[in-house]
Amino acid sequence: xxxxxxxxxxxxxxxxxxxxxxxxxxxxxxxxxxxxxxxxxxxxxxxxxxxxxxxxxxxxxxxxxxxxxxxxxxxxxxxxxxxxxxxxxxxxxxxxxxxxxxxxxxxxxxxxxxxxxxxxxxxxxxxxxxxxxxxxxxxxxxxxxxxxxxxxxxxxxxxxxxxxxxxxxxxxxxxxxxxxxxxxxxxxxxxxxxxxxxxxxxxxxxxxxxxxxxxxxxxxxxxxxxxxxxxxxxxxxxxxxxxx
Numbered sequence: 001x002x003x004x005x006x007x008x009x010x011x012x013x014x015x016x017x018x019x020x021x022x023x024x025x026x027x028x029x030x031x032x033x034x035x036x037x038x039x040x041x042x043x044x045x046x047x048x049x050x051x052x053x054x055x056x057x058x059x060x061x062x063x064x065x066x067x068x069x070x071x072x073x074x075x076x077x078x079x080x081x082x083x084x085x086x087x088x089x090x091x092x093x094x095x096x097x098x099x100x101x102x103x104x105x106x107x108x109x110x111x112x113x114x115x116x117x118x119x120x121x122x123x124x125x126x127x128x129x130x131x132x133x134x135x136x137x138x139x140x141x142x143x144x145x146x147x148x149x150x151x152x153x154x155x156x157x158x159x160x161x162x163x164x165x166x167x168x169x170x171x172x173x174x175x176x177x178x179x180x181x182x183x184x185x186x187x188x189x190x191x192x193x194x195x196x197x198x199x200x201x202x203x204x205x206x207x208x209x210x211x212x213x214x215x216x217x218x219x220x221x222x223x224x225x226x227x228x229x230x231x232x233x234x235x236x237x238x239x240x241x242x243x244x
Contacts, residue, residue: 009050025051026059030068030079034237035200039076097129103206103230104131110222113210114138117195118154119203121146125155128204139188139209153180153190157205161194176238177224181212189215193227198235206230 015024032040032048045060046053060077063069067082100117107115108131116130130143141147149155156178160169172178172194181189192207206227208219228238 010048022059025049025055026063029056029059029063030083033079039072039078041076045077099233100129100230101131103226103233104129107131107206107208107222107226108133111208111210111216111219113208113214113219114141116141116143116154116207116209118147118158118192118205118207120149120158123149125149125158125205133210137211139185139211141209147184152184152207153178153192153209154205154207156180156183157192157194157207158202161202176227177220179215179220181215187212191215191219191223193224195227195234196231196236196238200236200239203234203236 009025010028012021012024015021028049028051029045032045037044040048042053042056042060045051046056049056051059060069060071064071064080067080070078070080072078104115104117107113112133112135114131114133117128118125119128120126124146125148127141127143127145127147130141132138132140147155149159156168157172160172163169163173168178177191177193179189179191183190188209189212190207190209192205194202195204195206197203206223208223231238
């Protein structure tokens with residue numbers, strides 16, 4: 001009988017509600033890989049997932065059978081060719097709007113303020129998607145509008161990557177969320193967090209805007225949590241806050 005660890009694995013601590021524990025654990029092996037770690041030993045996989053080596057070996061056998069993992073001649077393990085096929089299927093079915101819009105609706109539901117997703121467009125930023133606040137007094141930005149990069153919470157976030165040297169950018173990279181009041185328009189406030197893609201680069205800024213007098217301190221953790229969630233939905237990993 002396989003030995004049961006007294007310490008829960010990462011998969012057990014983050015198990016899917018109503019899911020299958022063995023599947024969660026197998027998927028945690030795939031999640032151990034990154035561009036910086038494309039090849040992993042058995043010991044490294046066990047350490048990353050906090051699973052016993054014997055458990056990891058059994059799961060690797062199943063993943064190899066499905067061509068999701070392949071064992072190299074030197075004994076290390078790499079992702080398998082089956083993932084490339086799944087990636088092609090994913091690319092054909094992927095819709096940024098279908099992923100982003102539910103997050104914006106959830107932000108609006110939690111805050112009753114306007115939510116948007118901004119991306120870099122040359123020297124400006126584009127409001128790619130937006131959901132308006134249900135409240136009658138709000139800013140009236142529309143999806144498709146171009147805004148400056150050097151003003152507003154969303155622009156400040158996008159400008160902070162790649163590593164900008166100014167103090168505000170350093171703070172954004174450290175805290176991963178920023179609140180600006182009167183930065184773009186005197187009567188408006190905004191809260192924004194970066195969203196990252198599968199390659200680790202920033203893909204956009206998740207923003208919440210409202211009349212300045214309606215700004216609440218509790219908005220920052222809400223925006224940050226949804227930015228983390230959207231990053232995961234896009235196949236990325238949220239970075240650790242920068243030190244210093």
